[in-house]
Amino acid sequence: MAELEEAILEGKENQDVLDEMCEILHMPDFQQAQQSPSSKISPVVKAQLRAFVDRISLLYESLDKIPFHNFEHVSHVVMSASKLTNRIVNPNGIDYKQNSTNVALQIHNSTYGISSDPLLQSAIVFSALIHDCKHTGLTNAELIALGTPEAIKYHNKTVAEQNSVDLAWKILMESKYKDLRACIYSNEKELVHFRKLMVNAVMATDIADKDLKAYRENCWELAFKDKAEKDIDPMDRDRKNQPLSLSTLHKPVMLHTQCNTGQHTRNLMGLYMCGVFGVSYHEYLNYAKENRKEWEMKGQAIVAKMKSDCDAKYAKQLALKMNEQLDAIEE
Numbered sequence: 290m291a292e293l294e295e296a297i298l299e300g301k302e303n304q305d306v307l308d309e310m311c312e313i314l315h316m317p318d319f320q321q322a323q324q325s326p327s328s329k330i331s332p333v334v335k336a337q338l339r340a341f342v343d344r345i346s347l348l349y350e351s352l353d354k355i356p357f358h359n360f361e362h363v364s365h366v367v368m369s370a371s372k373l374t375n376r377i378v379n380p381n382g383i384d385y386k387q388n389s390t391n392v393a394l395q396i397h398n399s400t401y402g403i404s405s406d407p408l409l410q411s412a413i414v415f416s417a418l419i420h421d422c423k424h425t426g427l428t429n430a431e432l433i434a435l436g437t438p439e440a441i442k443y444h445n446k447t448v449a450e451q452n453s454v455d456l457a458w459k460i461l462m463e464s465k466y467k468d469l470r471a472c473i474y475s476n477e478k479e480l481v482h483f484r485k486l487m488v489n490a491v492m493a494t495d496i497a498d499k500d501l502k503a504y505r506e507n508c509w510e511l512a513f514k515d516k517a518e519k520d521i522d523p524m525d526r527d528r529k530n531q532p533l534s535l536s537t538l539h540k541p542v543m544l545h546t547q548c549n550t551g552q553h554t555r556n557l558m559g560l561y562m563c564g565v566f567g568v569s570y571h572e573y574l575n576y577a578k579e580n581r582k583e584w585e586m587k588g589q590a591i592v593a594k595m596k597s598d599c600d601a602k603y604a605k606q607l608a609l610k611m612n613e614q615l616d617a618i619e620e
């Protein structure tokens with residue numbers, strides 16, 4: 290396993306993180322999932338997890354330096370991802386009075402197998418934690434226009450997100466997190482699965498890239514191509530053998546960004562259509578509508594204040610620079 294970890298860390302020649310994306314993911318079947326041992330988290334692993342989260346938090350800038358993509362934002366996304374994942378594994382509309390195997394089978398089928406895949410659940414939360422590591426506050430378009438070293442390294446594609454994955458993965462591979470890694474994945478198959486899930490979830494947070502947008506729409510087609518959106522009954526769950534489209538996995542991690550940018554309606558509709566997230570659709574739609582209403586009322590004043598703060602900040606910096614230059618000339 291150490292060799293595979295090493296190989297993933299080094300990466301393949303001419304291959305970026307983005308090239309690792311895949312459209313369809315096969316989930317464990319029900320029988321196989323039932324056989325996997327349930328494991329308790331040891332105090333050693335808990336300590337390493339705490340240390341890892343601490344370490345990752347240092348890769349985020351403070352609130353006054355980066356007003357949005359900071360650790361507060363990431364904590365919010367982690368909480369949302371975790372809440373949505375809990376909704377998936379405890380769905381409504383299940384007859385919980387049946388015997389436990391039948392209950393588990395019904396939940397397995399109704400959630401595309403997500404309920405039987407704890408590795409996927411942890412990958413979603415892990416991805417949420419690391420998805421904005423070392424964010425500079427600039428958009429990918431700005432990083433590309435500036436020609437930053439990262440933009441060059443990632444060939445002007447999904448720059449910030451690929452950088453986040455590489456940085457966080459490198460930390461996870463440090464020897465001090467050995468037991469944490471062994472708790473996340475216990476063999477090479479699980480390592481590859483975890484990495485694939487994490488890469489796809491983090492890349493999905495780049496909502497501006499046109500290719501990725503088309504890719505996500507294609508994922509959605511793959512999941513629901515046999516049904517028109519209007520015909521999808523969220524309670525209709527006979528998808529036992531249907532592979533999970535990564536479109537479903539994308540939802541928890543990307544939703545936060547879209548709620549913030551107002552691109553929520555179609556994706557919240559998607560959340561409802563796939564049915565996996567239960568009542569969360571209504572909850573998120575309400576929050577998004579509330580946010581929009583608040584922006585309509587306060588938005589103009591907030592933007593005007595942000596603009597005047599920026600003007601003042603940069604005018605001050607400019608004045609300081611000019612003074613420095615004048616001092617240098619006088620000397």
Ligand SMILES: [Zn+2]
Nearest residue numbers: 362420421546
């Ligand atoms: Zn984010």
